[in-house]
Amino acid sequence: xxxxxxxxxxxxxxxxxxxxxxxxxxxxxxxxxxxxxxxxxxxxxxxxxxxxxxxxxxxxxxxxxxxxxxxxxxxxxxxxxxxxxxxxxxxxxxxxxxxxxxxxxxxxxxxxxxxxxxxxxxxxxxxxxxxxxxxxxxxxxxxxxxxxxxxxxxxxxxxxxxxxxxxxxxxxxxxxxxxxxxxxxxxxxxxxxxxxxxxxxxxxxxxxxxxxxxxxxxxxxxxxxxxxxxxxxxxxxxxxxxxxxxxxxxxxxxxxxxxxxxxxxxxxxxxxxxxxxxxxxxxxxxxxxxxxxxxxxxxxxxxxxxxxxxxxxxxxxxxxxxxxxxxxxxxx
Numbered sequence: 231x232x233x234x235x236x237x238x239x240x241x242x243x244x245x246x247x248x249x250x251x252x253x254x255x256x257x258x259x260x261x262x263x264x265x266x267x268x269x270x271x272x273x274x275x276x277x278x279x280x281x282x283x284x285x286x287x288x289x290x291x292x293x294x295x296x297x298x299x300x301x302x303x304x305x306x307x308x309x310x311x312x313x314x315x316x317x318x319x320x321x322x323x324x325x326x327x328x329x330x331x332x333x334x335x336x337x338x339x340x341x342x343x344x345x346x347x348x349x350x351x352x353x354x355x356x357x358x359x360x361x362x363x364x365x366x367x368x369x370x371x372x373x374x375x376x377x378x379x380x381x382x383x384x385x386x387x388x389x390x391x392x393x394x395x396x397x398x399x400x401x402x403x404x405x406x407x408x409x410x411x412x413x414x415x416x417x418x419x420x421x422x423x424x425x426x427x428x429x430x431x432x433x434x435x436x437x438x439x440x441x442x443x444x445x446x447x448x449x450x451x452x453x454x455x456x457x458x459x460x461x462x463x464x465x466x467x468x469x470x471x472x473x474x475x476x477x478x479x480x481x482x483x484x485x486x487x488x489x490x491x492x493x494x495x496x497x498x499x500x501x502x503x504x505x506x507x508x509x510x511x512x513x514x515x516x517x518x519x520x521x522x523x524x525x526x527x528x529x530x531x532x533x534x535x536x537x538x539x540x541x542x543x544x545x546x547x548x549x550x551x552x553x554x555x556x557x558x559x560x561x562x
Contacts, residue, residue, distance in 0.1 A: 231249075231254045231255070231302050231303060231397065232254065232255045232256075232257075232300045232301055232302050232303075233246075233249045233254050233255070233256045233257075233301060233302065233303040233304070233305065233397070234256070234257050234258075234259065234297050234298050234301040234303070234304050234305070235249070235256060235257070235258050235259070235304075235305040235307055236259050236260075236294075236297070236304065236305065236306050236307060236308060236316055236320060237258075237259075237260060237305075237306065237307035237308035237309075237312075237316075237334075238258045238259070238260035238262065238265045238266060238269060238275065238278070238290070238307075239260075239278050239307065239308075239309070239370075239508065239509075240275075240278040240279055240370035240371065240374075240508065241307050241333060241370040242258065242260070242305070242307030242308070242333075243258065243269070243275045243278055243279055243284070243370070243374070244279065244370035244371070244373040244374040245305055245307060245333065245364075245373070245398075246258050246284075246288050246305070247282075247284050247285060247288060247374050248373060248374075248398065248400060248403055249303075249305075249397070249398070250284070250285035250286075250287040250288035251285050251376075251400070252400060253287065254287065254303075254397075255287055255289070256285075256287060256288050256289065257288075257289045257290065257291050257296075257297045257298075257301075258288065258289070258290045258291075258297070259290070259291055259292070259293075259294055259297035259298075260290075260292075262277070263292055264277070265277050265278070266290040266291070266292055267290070269284060269288060269289075269290040270289060270290040273285070273286060273288065278370075278508070279370065279371060279374050282371075282374050282375065294319050294320050294323060295322075295323050298320060298323040298324060299323070301324070301328060302328060303328065303329050303331070303394075303397055304320075304324055304328055304329070304330045304331065305331045305333060305364075306330060306331065306332045306333065306334060306345075306349070307333045307334065308334060309334065309336070309509045309511065310334045310335060310336025310337070310338065310345060310419075310511055310514065310515075311336070311338075311339075311514060312334075313332070313334050313336075313338070313345055313348050313349065314338065314348050314351075314352060317348070317349050317352045317353065318352055321352055321353050321354070321357075324353070324357065326356040326357055326360065327360065328357075328360060329360050329362055329385075329390050329393055329394050329397075330349065330353075330357070330360055330361050330362070331362045331363070331364050331383075331394050332345045332346060332349060332361065332362070332363050332364070333363075333364045333365070335365065335415075335418040335419050335422065335511055335515075336419050336511050336514060336515055336518065337419055337515060337518035337519055337522055338518065339514065339517060339518045339521070342518060342521055342522045342525060344412060344415040344416070344419070344459075345363070345415060346361050346363060346411055346412075346415060349361060359386065359387045359390065360387070360390055361385065361386070361390075361411075362383055362384065362385035362390050362391060362394045362411075363383070363384045363385070363411050363414045363415055363418075364381055364382070364383050364394070364398070364405065365381065365382055365384070365414045365415070365417065365418040365469075365470040365474060366379075366380060366381030366382045366418075366469035366470050366473055366474055367379070367380070367381070367469060367473040367474045367476065367477035367478075368381050368474075368477075369477070369481065369483045369484075371483060372483075373403065376402045377402060378402050378404075379402065379403050379404070380404045380405075380406065380469055380473075381398075381403070381404075381405050381406070381469060381470075382405065382406050382407070382408050382414055382465075382468060382469045382470040383395050383398070383405045383406070383407050383408070384407070384408040384409065384410055384411045384413070384414040384415075384470070385407075385409070385411065386409065386411055388407070388409065391407040391408065391409070392407060395407050406468075406469065408465060408468075408470070410461055410462045410465040412456065412459045412460055412461045413456045413461030413462055413463075413465030413466060413470065413471070414465060414470040416452060416455055416456035416459060416461060416466075417452055417456060417465065417466055417470045417471040417474060417475070418470060418474055419511070419515050419518075419519060420448075420451070420452045420455060420515065420519050420530075420533065421448070421452065421471075421474050421475040421478050421479075422478060422486045422510070422511045422512030422515050423486075423512045423515050423516045423519055423532070423533050423536050424444060424445070424448030424449075424452070424475060424478075424479060424532055424533075425475075425478040425479045425484050425486035425487045425490065425512055426486050426487070426489050426490040426493070426510075426512045426513070426516065426536050426540075427444050427448065427490060427532050427535065427536050428441060428444050428445070428448075428478075428479035428480070428487055428490060429484075429486065429487035429488060429489060429490020429491040429492075429493070429494065430490040430491070430493055430494045430536075430539070430546045430549075430550075431444055431490070431550075432487070432490070432491060432494075433490060433491035433492070433493070433494025433495060433546075434494045434546065434547065434550070436550070441479065441480075444479065444532065445475060445476060445479055447531075447532060448475060448479070448532050449466060449471065449472055449475055451528075451529070451530040451531065451532055451533060452466060452471065452475070453466040453471070454528050454529065454530070455519070455522065455523055455526070455528045455530060456471075458526045458527075458528050459526070485506055485508060485509075485510040485511075486510050486511065486512035486513075488502065488506060488510070489502050489503070489506075489510045489512060489513060492505075493539060493540075493546055494546050499513050499540050512536075513540060516533060516536045516537045516540050516541075517537060517540075517541065519533050520533050520534060520537045531553055531556060532553065535549040535550075535552060535553055536549070
């Protein structure tokens, strides 16, 4: 199989390495020429996955047309804000019948579209049935190291979900299939916002009780938004919902949790992301998820609090107090 991965950040490179490790011919594309040169010459990506050797069947190209030539599988692994321009650039080189797997997690701010809605907005209609989403509890570094991981592949067409599942399945990477695309997308997007809250909680020393409450109530508001968008609520109790949320809220490998810890220390989000050197999607997602919730009339107090911390200068401790002092109500 020939596969193309658009985006050579940590997650794109990890998935490209996984596919190449199965013996597929894989080409990575990115805007960063230095990263591509490192992959092509040294079979490494020291910028995003330092110290890890990449398979020799992983190639790199700075030209979208060349990267997509003959592709039988396309993986879209750019940050959410780059999905539209990259798909616009790539659409003339992708043919009907080729599965397109989106692993970007976000909601487009200007349109409040999910990533598959953005892709469908750009691509011709005959390509729409071949879209899939891959989401779930999966840090790039652990996938690249071959540590056991389970994820969800969602597609509206079951045949495509199964085709993508088979393409990615290895002895250490186990995809499950789903028909709930929007549930997987909302789960993967909003968990990043809750993870910022989790980082703030940990950074302020609030303990295990607070963390458990954040994960539980965070899942409740993620589910409310997803269901309002047409999702199956059971999806949010699975890998692309609860699984991804627990991972992102609890591990020091989480960029979004790291943002929250930095906010608790009094740093700005911009300064924290400069230190990280990578995109923390929860910073953008806090804004777009809040706007989508307002449009759909969904109550999301944790998301609202993180938005106010990031964009209105609300002190993290005051945000916690505001959450705790909300009007009391039944849990369900």
